[in-house]
Amino acid sequence: SQHGLRPDAAYAAVSTTARALLGLPEVRVEAGFPAELLAVRGDQLAGALSLAYGRLVVHGGRVVARTSAVREYCDSAAGLDLPRQSRAPRPAP
Secondary structure, eight states: OOSSOOHHHHHHHHTHHHHHHTTOOOOOSSTTSOOEEEEESSSSHHHHHHSOOOEEEEETTEEEEEEEEEEOOOOGGGTOOOOSEEEEEEOOO
8 A cells, every 4th residue: 555554464463473473373263273353254355344344253262243334325416425334333242
C-alpha cells in the first residue's frame, strides 16, 4: 500500500512474527494444537478484512467473539450522506 504495511505483512507482524519475537512456538491449524483462530469469509486476506462480512474468533478452542454485518445502500443522487456499510457486534454464545 502507499502508506503502511501491505495486508499480508501487517498480518504477519501481529501473528507469526510477533510469536517468534516473544519466543512462543509456531501455531498450526492441526489436531492437538491450540485453537487461536480468526475466521473470515474471503479467499484473500486483504479482501476478507476489508469487506463487511461476519467474523468468528476462537481462543483456546472456544468461540469468544462473533460479529455479523449489515450492508446498507442508498441512491447517491438523493444527496444523503449515509455510511455504505455498518457492523453490528454479536456476543459469543
